[in-house]
Amino acid sequence: MNSNPPDSRAARAALTRLIEPGDLTGSALVAVLGPTAALDLICGPEDRIPASLQQAVAETVGTGGTKALKVEAGLERWRPRVRDLAPARDLETMRRLGGGFLTPEDDHWPAKLDALGTAAPIGLWWRGRSESADLDAVRRRIAVVGSRDATEYGIRATHELVAPLVERGAQIVSGGAYGIDAAAHRAALASLTASSGRGQADPTMAVMAGGLDRFYPSGNDDLIRQVADHGIVLAEVAPGTSPTRWRFLQRNRLIAALCDVTVVVEARWRSGALTTARRAAEMGREVGAVPGSVFSANSAGCHRLIAEGAGRVVTRPEDVVEMAGGIERGPAPSASADGRAHDGLDIQDLLLYDALPVRTATTPDNLCRVAGLGIGAVLGGLSRLQSRGLAVQSRAGWTRGGAT
Amino acid sequence: MNSNPPDSRAARAALTRLIEPGDLTGSALVAVLGPTAALDLICGPEDRIPASLQQAVAETVGTGGTKALKVEAGLERWRPRVRDLAPARDLETMRRLGGGFLTPEDDHWPAKLDALGTAAPIGLWWRGRSESADLDAVRRRIAVVGSRDATEYGIRATHELVAPLVERGAQIVSGGAYGIDAAAHRAALASLTASSGRGQADPTMAVMAGGLDRFYPSGNDDLIRQVADHGIVLAEVAPGTSPTRWRFLQRNRLIAALCDVTVVVEARWRSGALTTARRAAEMGREVGAVPGSVFSANSAGCHRLIAEGAGRVVTRPEDVVEMAGGIERGPAPSASADGRAHDGLDIQDLLLYDALPVRTATTPDNLCRVAGLGIGAVLGGLSRLQSRGLAVQSRAGWTRGGAT
Secondary structure, three states: OOOOOOOOOHHHHHHHHOOOOOOHHHHHHHHHHHHHHHHHHHHHHOOOOOOOHHOOOOOOOOOOOOOOHHHHHHHHHHHHHHHHHHHHHHHHHHHHOOOOEOOOOOOOOOOOHHHHHOOOOOOOEEOOOOHHHHOOOOOOOEEEEEOOOOHHHHHHHHHHHHHHHHHHHOOOEOOOOOOOHHHHHHHHHHHHHHHOOOOOOEEEEEEEEOOOOOOOOOOHHHHHHHHHHOOEEEEOOOOOOOOOOOHHHHHHHHHHHHEEEEEOOOOOOOHHHHHHHHHHHHHOEEEEOOOOOOOOOHHHHHOOOOOOOOOEEEEOOHHHHHHOOOOOOOOOOOOOOOOOOOOOOOHHHHHHHOOOOOOEOOOOHHHHHHHOOOHHHHHHHHHHHOOOOOOEEEEEEEEOOOOO | OOOOOOOHHHHHHHHHHHHOOOOHHHHHHHHHHHHHHHHHHHHHHOOOHHHHHHHEEEEEEEEOOHHHHHHHHHHHHHHHHHHHHHHOOOOOOOOHHHHEEEEEOOOOOHHHHHHHHOOOOOOEEEEEOOOHHHOOOOOEEEEEOOOOOHHHHHHHHHHHHHHHHHHHEEEEEEEEOOOOHHHHHHHHHHHOOOHHHOOOOOEEEEEOOOOOOOOOOOHHHHHHHHHHHHEEEEOOOOOOOOHHHHHHHHHHHHHHHHEEEEEEEOOOOOOOHHHHHHHHOOOOOOOEEEEOOOOOOOHHHHHHHOOOOEEEEEOHHHHHHHOOOOOOOOOOOOOOOOOOOOOOOOOHHHHHHHHOOOOOOOOOHHHHHHHOOOOHHHHHHHHHHHHHOOOOEEEOOEEEEOOO
């Protein structure tokens, strides 16, 4: 039924002001009628909704006609805001601020948002580099989120995680908040000046809970402006909309949907970052959590995610690369195993190696007794150990070789 | 075929000197012939093993007749040590040291070791309180193991984990090594003097890799003596046997088998503690790992266990209690959730709560617009919020109540 007339773009811009993010009745109405007719219905005088439309909306949402999904109840929610509508002004405001408005009809609309189904946003307002506004470009996006009251540990962990990921070509997505979010954006922006030109053009994206005419929190205004200068800032609410608790929760679902992997660096037992992670897990996206001290309340949420099986342990950038199924041809992951001289020995040779004295040389007969091995096993084993430098033969007999 | 004659005890004592821990051919031979006949065979002159006996041993081990399981090859391993046999002297030595020797025929033999199957020890040497030598007493045993080069963080985590578990009646089992092992024993022993008599008689057990005539490492001699004075020290090797790498690995399987839960507090990427944890997991026992800083090499092994799904996240003693299926009637686990005033609100009321101004009072009409709700939802919601102290009505209108 979506007829997508020429003014559907302005209609969607208007609808982002009327309908709260995640209001499934509203999204379903737009899906069923198309944006222009949906807007006409909301702005019109009609209070009675035909049963067939109600039925179609309920079916689109897919949960049957529960009370919360009644279109008539929706009209009650949406209509008090009609008087504030000025979509042309909003579009002009955003153009002036160096941005725009993306709709699902645009080529640059991110296909990843399809995972949200009916809960996908009606449109996306953006500010930033116009090249960065191709949200459907093939690109690994990694969400790095966490506590506002981050610890020094969390900040450091964020930087050490983000820098190598950006260097490999990932875009770091976060929410522009204080703490871990800010550290993630900063670490990504730092790549622009670091590593002698290996930095990439749009290393980071901020997804906001309020309108993009003003950045929240104001203390991060400079930082988020930098994100816009070198990357992109998104919101699904119209300019002038204030961030509320509900909109933060819904913003989190956007971050989860936009990213291949969501990593929580620090989070308290209850934390908005956990909702981002859970939304990502529900969508089948990879979720990671950085462990920390059991005495730090700011790691309790990360440990909770891991304990509940919702998040995998992330201790190194390579863990995220693996979860993302690769990012690009970066340097090979550094070897993490500290192999030892005696690795790979079979049991008998390990027994023999243990029995070999470090200083005073001994005889094969003696080694039989000490190691509890037959003479054949000892002679054969000594030869194998010798070839690996683990046993040394002198005139006095045998001693251990190599590092312990 | 196990005839269990009167001298089977001395025979088992002898066999613990001849056969290395975990030597499945040896254990199977003992299972097939009984300890006395097995010892006679090893000490006798016969080199040729009847095919029927070889077959029975291979079937007992359950892996078919692979080369390593040939009884004739076993004789080559075991016979060089026959000249050192003196089981009566060993039993007397242990009696003199305040200990003894347990065999699977004893009532006090721990049934939990059945999980090892053929790899169960031939016997267990012990030193300690004779009351503590009832290893089959119904009692939760928790293994707490980890790095020798523990950090301050690991030591503290060990203490905070162990003390409440002991207070609830668990016995803490470890390996007597430096670092986490020592911290675990110490924390358990501390309960004897702490908590005004709520401490229990035998709070801890040490399982050693070498003979119990001398404690290893010597720097922990005093500590392990205290463990013996107030609990129990075990080994499956005869007195005078030195600890070797192989015996440490096999000792780890004993710790895993004896305990309901194995917790690794700190471990490097490769660490003996991980083998204990893996053996426990293979037996279907619960395994936990304490997370820590991603910058600490001593937590890398713990994170590895968790990442591989071999260990669950342990951040509090309650986690271990839960894994053990309870320990005894202890104090209820402390609530870990920091609930907030607005928890439990439905979506509409949460939207409304967010829309309520903190200072300047507002009208229901205004709230409709700000919250995006119909007037019915706003009036009903205000009433619900008011009843929870989350909305306050004055003559000027409505403001938010309660803590944010």
